[in-house]
Amino acid sequence: MRVKTNQQWTISAHDPDEPGPYVRRMPTSKHLLTSVQMARFVAQGFLRLDGVVPQEINERALATLAEGIPQVPYGAPLSGAFTRDTFIHGLLALPDVAGAVESLVGPEPTVDHHAVHVREPHEGKAQALHADAIIDVRPDAFDIQLMYYPHDVTPEMGGTLSVPGSHLRRINETDIGRVQNLRGQTRLTCPAGTVVLVHHGIWHSGRRNDTAHRRSLYKLRLNPTVPQVRLWDTSDLHDPAVTAELGTYFPWYEQAAARLEVYNRVLLWRALTGDESFDIDHWVTRVSNRPAPRRTA
Amino acid sequence: MRQQVLVLYLASSALDSDVVGWSRYDGTGRTRPTTGDGDEPPYSTALAALQDGWRLFQASQLLPPHPGHEYDVSFPKHEFFFEKLEEGAHP
Numbered sequence: 001m002r003v004k005t006n007q008q009w010t011i012s013a014h015d016p017d018e019p020g021p022y023v024r025r026m027p028t029s030k031h032l033l034t035s036v037q038m039a040r041f042v043a044q045g046f047l048r049l050d051g052v053v054p055q056e057i058n059e060r061a062l063a064t065l066a067e068g069i070p071q072v073p074y075g076a077p078l079s080g081a082f083t084r085d086t087f088i089h090g091l092l093a094l095p096d097v098a099g100a101v102e103s104l105v106g107p108e109p110t111v112d113h114h115a116v117h118v119r120e121p122h123e124g125k126a127q128a129l130h131a132d133a134i135i136d137v138r139p140d141a142f143d144i145q146l147m148y149y150p151h152d153v154t155p156e157m158g159g160t161l162s163v164p165g166s167h168l169r170r171i172n173e174t175d176i177g178r179v180q181n182l183r184g185q186t187r188l189t190c191p192a193g194t195v196v197l198v199h200h201g202i203w204h205s206g207r208r209n210d211t212a213h214r215r216s217l218y219k220l221r222l223n224p225t226v227p228q229v230r231l232w233d234t235s236d237l238h239d240p241a242v243t244a245e246l247g248t249y250f251p252w253y254e255q256a257a258a259r260l261e262v263y264n265r266v267l268l269w270r271a272l273t274g275d276e277s278f279d280i281d282h283w284v285t286r287v288s289n290r291p292a293p294r295r296t297a
Numbered sequence: 298m299r300q301q302v303l304v305l306y307l308a309s310s311a312l313d314s315d316v317v318g319w320s321r322y323d324g325t326g327r328t329r330p331t332t333g334d335g336d337e338p339p340y341s342t343a344l345a346a347l348q349d350g351w352r353l354f355q356a357s358q359l360l361p362p363h364p365g366h367e368y369d370v371s372f373p374k375h376e377f378f379f380e381k382l383e384e385g386a387h388p
Contacts, residue, residue: 124329125331169370170371176372179318180319180331181332181336182317182318183316183336185336187336205332207333208331208332252306252318253317254317254373256309256374257374260368260370264368264370
């Protein structure tokens with residue numbers, strides 16, 4: 001039985017098309033992510049939205065970042081954390097940004113913290129490769145970090161280095177710091193107004209800025225307050241491209257560990273969809289198979 | 298004499314497997330390698346580095362996974378340290 005409420009289709013647990021206790025979500029004005037985009041996030045650990053922020057907000061942001069941003073208490077509800085006259089409010093109200101945030105961490109996330117990160121002109125060195133905060137191995141929940149670049153980032157400006165598919169690797173902060181380069185790494189260049197949403201575990205670094213100009217970015221970490229289950233537009237949930245995204249191998253993976261990466265993504269996808277039967281190439285099913293003894297009459 | 302250090306991360310524990318990651322540390326002070334400073338590895342395999350005169354001085358041990366953590370992934374697993382000794386002091 002379907003009930004249309006508040007621009008979303010709700011499907012009951014008894015719907016023959018989609019059995020399960022969770023709401024099946026359809027597109028709204030917030031531009032929710034598709035299942036294929038979510039699967040890409042689960043595989044890569046980030047989602048990139050190039051040039052989605054209008055120049056008017058970029059200019060306000062640059063002025064604000066130069067002056068500094070006010071503190072926000074840990075755990076403040078996002079909906080009330082930033083007044084309407086701030087660039088941050090405008091940024092988060094953009095349909096592409098709002099939809100991506102809601103798809104990843106749900107409605108009413110809370111603010112973990114926010115910050116301005118600056119790479120000074122001719123700084124001479126990069127940050128060590130790291131994951132933020134402390135080791136965080138939650139199997140069925142994740143925070144996101146919104147990284148907003150209000151100006152163009154050229155190769156010489158030392159745009160953020162990130163390592164696709166590193167977010168499920170269990171390391172603690174800069175313990176990974178002696179690794180300088182990994183094949184397939186992303187050295188960000190982007191137009192002004194680009195937003196990158198990253199999983200909390202992604203390996204990254206502020207690269208060396210070899211120009212005479214400061215490079216600034218605004219970072220906002222968000223915590224979910226609801227189970228992160230089917231929060232996106234799931235109308236393409238069974239698209240074969242979902243499995244293709246989840247099975248992506250990256251050039252820096254070891255041959256054997258690459259299979260474990262897929263195994264771990266399957267577990268995360270099961271958690272995000274509530275579908276305990278999902279698998280890719282039998283990786284999880286095979287090693288979970290422990291038949292019980294057969295009863296004899 | 299000063300030490301040039303090259304760290305190669307390989308696709309398997311075999312020295313002739315592909316390089317998937319790399320780091321450089323220059324004890325002479327002539328260069329300043331840093332995080333994210335290149336997209337192409339200096340050698341395609343560790344064997345190619347040996348053939349170019351790099352001396353292997355440390356290799357990752359092959360350790361069985363800890364019980365209960367067989368499916369965990371973490372640091373690049375196959376890490377090999379090489380050196381070259383060169384004339385030159387830090388300026």
